[in-house]
Amino acid sequence: VSVLGIGHGNKLLTDLYNCHLTKVYTVGGLFGKATDDFSDTGKLVEKTTFDHITREKLERILAVIQGTNHKALLMHSNIDMKTQEAYELAVKGLIRPMGKSPPIITAIRCLQFALPEFQLEIHCLHETQQYLRKIVHEIGLELKSSAVCTQVRRIRDGVFTLDDALLRTQWNLQSIQNAIWDCQLKVKTELEKTLGHQDKSRLHEMDAAMAHAADS
C-alpha cells in the first residue's frame, strides 16, 4: 500500500503525515540463518538449529517486545500524564508520539508459524525497512537461535488498507477517481479524530481541500 496524492490532495498528505498513524506490515521470517543485513539475500554469517522453537515461545517474546515499546510510546509522546486529557487520549488509544521519534512498535502478533518459517503482523510508527528486518533478527536471537527476514509487505498505511489499493490493471482515471471518492470519508474522519482535539479551525480548510481533490 503506497499512498499518492493528486493536486490538492498533496496538502492532505502532509496532514495525514502529521497524524502519525500507524502502518501495518506483514513480515516474513525464516529461522536458522543469520545474515549481515538481516534479510535472506545478504551474506550468510551464521547457521543455527531451531527445533526447540515453539509458537508459544515466539508469542512470549512478542509480548515482551510489545511491552517495552509501550513504554517508549509514552516517553516520546510528550503528554502530561497527570491531566484528564491524557486519560481521555489513553482510552481512545491516541497516546502516540506526535513528533519525531525512533521507531516504535504498537502491536505485534504471529500470523503463521510453520518451522522454519513464520509470519508476523507488526503495527508501527516511524519505522524503516531495516528496523523491521532487525526485529526479525533480534527475535531469532531471543529464542536462542537466529532468523532472517524474507518478506516485508505494507498492508496498511493509516486509514488506507489493502482493500483500498488499486491493482496495476486498475491504474486508469475512472478507477482512480472512484478510489478517491471512497476514501474521502475515511480520511476526513481520521483527521478529525486525531488532529481535531488539537485545532478545530483547520478542519474547515481540510474539508475544502478534500472536496477539491475529489472533483478535479
Place this chain on the structure above:
Amino acid sequence: KISSVACGYGFTLLSSNTTDIIKVWGMGLNKDSQLGFQRSIRDRTKGYEYVLEPSPIPLPLEKPQQTRVLQVSCGRAHSLILTDSEGVFTMGNNSYGQCGRKVVEDETYSESHLIHQLKEFDSRVVQVVCGQDHSLFRTKKGAVYACGWGADGQTGLGHYNITSVPTKLRGDIAGVNIIQVSSYGDCCLAVSDEGDVFGWGNSEYLQLASVTETTQVNVPRHLPFKIGKIKEAACGGTGNIVLTEEGNVFVWGYGILGKGPNLIETAVPEMIPPSLFGWSDFNPDIRVAHVRCGLSQFAALTNRGELFVWGKNLRGCLGTGRMEDQYFPWRVTVPGEVVDVACGVDHMVSMAKSF
C-alpha cells in the same frame, strides 16, 4: 518456589508450599515481631527490629515435614499464616486482639517469641486476610470470622469494640457461601458464590455509601450494584475495586481511582475502559484476571500475564519507572509473566514466571 506473597505496612512475607522445614520468610519492619523472633547474630538473646533480607520464620508446627503453608497475609503490625492441616498461625501486635488471642496489658511485642495458633473454626480455614488492625478468616463452608480492632465496624460483628477471639459474622452474609474476602485498611468486602458483593467497616470515603449514609458499618451489608456477577473484590485504604465475570473492572471510593485526575470520589462503581488494559480490535481476547489493592494503589493482572498499576506512587511503589502518581492504568514492564502481585503501603511485590 514461592507460592504466596503478602505486603504489610513496611514488611513483606513470602511463603512456599513446600514440605521442607523452612516454609516462610520475612523481611522489613519487625518492631512488633510481625516476622517472628529474628535472633540477632551479635547478641543471641536479642532479636532484630529490622530484617534486611528474606529470613526464615520458624513456625511451631506439630508435623513440620508434612504440613504445608498455603497463604500468608500482613496487616499494619501483625501477620497471619495459613496452613493446610494445622490451622492459622498469628504473630505480631495484639493490642486490639488482631492475633486472635486475649489482649495482655502492657505486653511488649518487640523481640517476642510468641506465635499463636488458631484452630477453632466451623471448618477448615481457606483464606486469611489482614486489615490494618483486624483479621478476617474465611472457611471452607463459606463463613467469615473476624477479630481485632472494631471502631470502624471492620470486624462486622455488630459492635464497635475490639474482639480477641475469632467470631463468626452474620448480617447480610449469614448463610451465604462466601468465596472471597478482602481488606487492607478499615473497610472489608466479601464476594459470594452467586456473584454478589457485601461490605462492612469504614465508609468515610463513600465505600459503602450506596447502601447507607453512616460512615461506620458494623454489620455486613449487601451492596446492590447492577454491574454483573462479581468474581473478585479488593479493598484499599480509601478505594475499592471489583472484577466481574465478563472481565470488566469497576472502582469506587475516594482517591486516584484510575479514570484520570477528575474522578476523585464516587459512591457508585465506575467501569475502567478495557482499552486501558490493552484490549483493542486487534487484541480482543485480553481480559483482566485478578485485581489487587494496596493502601492507595491498585493493580490488575491480565490473562496475558501483564501487570497494570495505578494510584499514588509513594516512593516509586508503582514500578512505572517514574515518581509521579499514575491516574489511569499503566503497564509495568516485568521480565516475566506476572502470576500474582501483592500491594503494600509504599511497596509492591509481584511473582513472575520467567519466559
